[in-house]
Amino acid sequence: MPEIHVAERAGVGPDGKPRPSEDHVVVLENAALVLDGATSSRLDLPSGGWYAGHLAERLAASLHESPGADLAAVLAGAIAEVAVKHDLKPGAAPSSTVAMLRWTADRVDGLVLADSPIVAFGQSGPSVLADDRLATLRRKGRLSSEARVRALRNTEDGFWVAEADPTAARHAVRRSWPRHEVDTVLLATDGVAVAVDDYRILDWSQLLEIGRTQGLSAVLDTVRAAEAGDPGCLRWPRAKPHDDQALIMVDFR
Structure with a gap:
C-alpha cells in the first residue's frame, strides 16, 4: 500500500462569495480519484458538485466490486447508472471532470477525462497524463460563454466530460506505467494545475518538491498567494478569483 496524502480547499463562486467545494476526492485500497464538478x-x-459527488460514490463502489475492471468501462457504467438513477439527460445535466488512478503489484493505470491531470514521477522525470481539449478550445476563444461551452460539450469537435452520456468514457485519455518505474503520482483538479499550466509559477517537479518537503497544503497556499496578487483577474483571466482545489499524492517509495 503506498503512502497517500490529500489536500483540499474550497474556492469561491463566480460572485466571489465562499461556497462549498465542488471537487471530490476518493481514496481506496488500490485506487485514488479526483473529480471536479463544473x-x-x-x-x-x-x-x-452534486453530480461529482454522486459519480464519485458510484465509481468507488464499482472499483471496490471489480478492482481489475477496465477503467473506461467502469467510468461508462458509473455515468450510465447515475444518469438513470437521477433521470439526467445528455445535454441537459451537470458535469464533472474525472481523474482515476489504480495500481497493482506490476502496473499503475491512469485515466483522465477533461482538465484534471495525473502526473507520474520516476527516474526520467514527470510523465503528464492530461486531456488538453478544453485548454485548446480556450486558447482558440471558442469557450467565450456558457452557451458555447454547452454546445461543444461531448462533441467530436469539442471536448469530453462526464455528464449523462456514457460514451464520453471512450474518449478519456489513458496511460499505464510499470509499477517499478513510478515513485510518486499526483492527481489534481485544475484549481491546482493552473500553477503549472496557466500561471507558470511552478513546473510539475517543483510542485512535487513543495508537496514532499512542506506538505500538500503548501502547494495550495502557493496558488492562492499568486491569485491574491491578481485580485482583478487581469494577469490571469479567470471566471473566479479562486477555484476549488484538490490534490492527491500517491507515494510508492
Whole structure:
C-alpha cells in the first residue's frame, strides 16, 4: 500500500462569495480519484458538485466490486447508472471532470477525462497524463460563454466530460506505467494545475518538491498567494478569483 496524502480547499463562486467545494476526492485500497464538478449558472439543474459527488460514490463502489475492471468501462457504467438513477439527460445535466488512478503489484493505470491531470514521477522525470481539449478550445476563444461551452460539450469537435452520456468514457485519455518505474503520482483538479499550466509559477517537479518537503497544503497556499496578487483577474483571466482545489499524492517509495 503506498503512502497517500490529500489536500483540499474550497474556492469561491463566480460572485466571489465562499461556497462549498465542488471537487471530490476518493481514496481506496488500490485506487485514488479526483473529480471536479463544473460550476454552472443554470438554476434548473443540480450543481456540478452534486453530480461529482454522486459519480464519485458510484465509481468507488464499482472499483471496490471489480478492482481489475477496465477503467473506461467502469467510468461508462458509473455515468450510465447515475444518469438513470437521477433521470439526467445528455445535454441537459451537470458535469464533472474525472481523474482515476489504480495500481497493482506490476502496473499503475491512469485515466483522465477533461482538465484534471495525473502526473507520474520516476527516474526520467514527470510523465503528464492530461486531456488538453478544453485548454485548446480556450486558447482558440471558442469557450467565450456558457452557451458555447454547452454546445461543444461531448462533441467530436469539442471536448469530453462526464455528464449523462456514457460514451464520453471512450474518449478519456489513458496511460499505464510499470509499477517499478513510478515513485510518486499526483492527481489534481485544475484549481491546482493552473500553477503549472496557466500561471507558470511552478513546473510539475517543483510542485512535487513543495508537496514532499512542506506538505500538500503548501502547494495550495502557493496558488492562492499568486491569485491574491491578481485580485482583478487581469494577469490571469479567470471566471473566479479562486477555484476549488484538490490534490492527491500517491507515494510508492
